[in-house]
Amino acid sequence: MIALALATALMLGDYAPQKMAEEMLPPEQEARVQRLGEQFRCPICQGLSIAASSSPAARAELNTVRALVREGKTDQEIRDYFVSRYGEWALLSPKAEGVNWLVWLGPAFLLIGGGFTIARTLRGPKASTAAAKAPAAPPPAEEDEYLRRVREEADR
Amino acid sequence: MKSWLSIAALAAVTLMVVFYRAFQKDPGSLREVPFLLKGKPAPAFAVTDLQTGAPVTSEQLRGQPYVLNFWASWCGPCQVEHAAVEWGARTYGDRVRFFGVVYEDTQENAKRDLTRRAVSFPQLWDPKSRMAVDLATTGVPETYFIDASGIIMDKYVGPIDREALAYLVGRIAPPRAEARP
Numbered sequence: 038m039i040a041l042a043l044a045t046a047l048m049l050g051d052y053a054p055q056k057m058a059e060e061m062l063p064p065e066q067e068a069r070v071q072r073l074g075e076q077f078r079c080p081i082c083q084g085l086s087i088a089a090s091s092s093p094a095a096r097a098e099l100n101t102v103r104a105l106v107r108e109g110k111t112d113q114e115i116r117d118y119f120v121s122r123y124g125e126w127a128l129l130s131p132k133a134e135g136v137n138w139l140v141w142l143g144p145a146f147l148l149i150g151g152g153f154t155i156a157r158t159l160r161g162p163k164a165s166t167a168a169a170k171a172p173a174a175p176p177p178a179e180e181d182e183y184l185r186r187v188r189e190e191a192d193r
Numbered sequence: 194m195k196s197w198l199s200i201a202a203l204a205a206v207t208l209m210v211v212f213y214r215a216f217q218k219d220p221g222s223l224r225e226v227p228f229l230l231k232g233k234p235a236p237a238f239a240v241t242d243l244q245t246g247a248p249v250t251s252e253q254l255r256g257q258p259y260v261l262n263f264w265a266s267w268c269g270p271c272q273v274e275h276a277a278v279e280w281g282a283r284t285y286g287d288r289v290r291f292f293g294v295v296y297e298d299t300q301e302n303a304k305r306d307l308t309r310r311a312v313s314f315p316q317l318w319d320p321k322s323r324m325a326v327d328l329a330t331t332g333v334p335e336t337y338f339i340d341a342s343g344i345i346m347d348k349y350v351g352p353i354d355r356e357a358l359a360y361l362v363g364r365i366a367p368p369r370a371e372a373r374p
Contacts, residue, residue: 080226080331093265093297094332097322104323122329124227158196 062103070106074099077119078129086129226331228348235339236327243295243303243316251343258365259290261317261337262353263330265298266306271334274352275310278336281358282314288366292317296325296333340365 061067074088079095087095087102098119105115119127131137230236239250262278264271282291291314295303300318307316319325328337328345336349338361347361 092332094330097297097326097330100321101323101326104321122229122326123331124229126225126227154200158200161196 059100059103062107066106067103069112070099070103073102073106073112073115076116076129077102077127078123080123084129228329230329230345231348233345234343235337235345236324238319238324238327240294240317240319240324243293243300243307243318249292249315249317254290254339255343256341257290258288258341259292259339260362260365261292261294261328261339263294263296263325263333263335263337265296265333266302267298268296268333270352274334274354275312277353277355277358279311279313280355281362284359285362285366286314288369289362290314294319294324296330297322336361338362338365 062070071088075086077087077098079085079087079090079092080098081092081094082090085095087098089095101118102115105118110118116128125131125137131140133141235251237251239248241248260281262274264275278291278293285291293312293314293316295316295318303316303318317324322330329348331350334352336353336358337345338347338349340346346364349357349361
């Protein structure tokens with residue numbers, strides 16, 4: 038009964054975001070809209086671009102990208118449009134400048150650091166094994182009497 | 194063996210810290226989205242009145258403070274705040290103009306929604322949400338407070354209540370000094 042009520046409500050369209058009729062651009066321009074849309078963060082999703090999300094907010098922003106492309110704006114002008122409103126938060130990939138370099142270079146440093154640590158860890162046991170396999174030092178001339186007798190017993 | 198355990202322990206602690214920080218955040222919170230237009234001139238807009246089809250532009254509103262309330266018929270929290278916004282329009286309508294702006298909706302659904310409640314202020318139709326995105330909305334409901342010089346003084350994200358509305362209206366249109374007896 039509950040399912041039937043929910044299905045009816047959805048069919049009436051009162052509780053579902055409405056899909057507005059969108060005027061698509063020619064294929065080449067539409068591809069550019071989608072490519073640009075993949076660069077901007079959907080404001081109400083987690084880690085999704087406005088091209089990947091079907092939320093009303095993402096749809097509104099993608100429509101605006103479409104309008105800006107239709108107006109003849111360049112990619113940089115469109116990026117500036119969103120950054121001037123939502124800050125760099127709007128970009129899924131932060132600009133490679135200033136403190137942002139940490140974001141770009143951080144993973145590389147972590148990778149190098151991790152590789153170095155792993156290499157050192159792997160080399161460690163080898164060194165100790167090699168040390169263990171090294172021939173024993175010749176017995177000193179004045180060896181302990183007890184040890185000398187033990188060695189003799191063992192050699193027999 | 195001991196060093197492997199240390200590395201594993203370090204990785205586990207790092208993951209725990211990352212997850213702890215991540216789960217502390219509210220994924221639905223819109224307040225984290227920066228809003229850079231506060232204190233700046235409102236972008237120009239040209240839309241139409243939902244009921245009459247008459248054009249409404251930012252140029253026409255120059256010189257008077259106004260409130261823009263973005264809403265949609267499919268938005269539950271918008272239903273919650275309607276009473277507060279209507280109260281604001283009736284209480285402060287003499288010094289501030291109130292407008293509803295339909296967001297990502299169909300005219301049919303928006304008009305039907307308006308028949309179910311008393312609305313004393315004009316509703317604007319923004320067909321492709323250009324006005325909404327120009328104003329840097331992040332969804333609905335959101336309410337903008339624009340002063341007489343066209344500066345965006347504040348934006349309220351989420352369902353607004355009477356107290357917040359009264360305070361923010363006061364920021365764009367201070368109460369007139371009453372003549373003392």
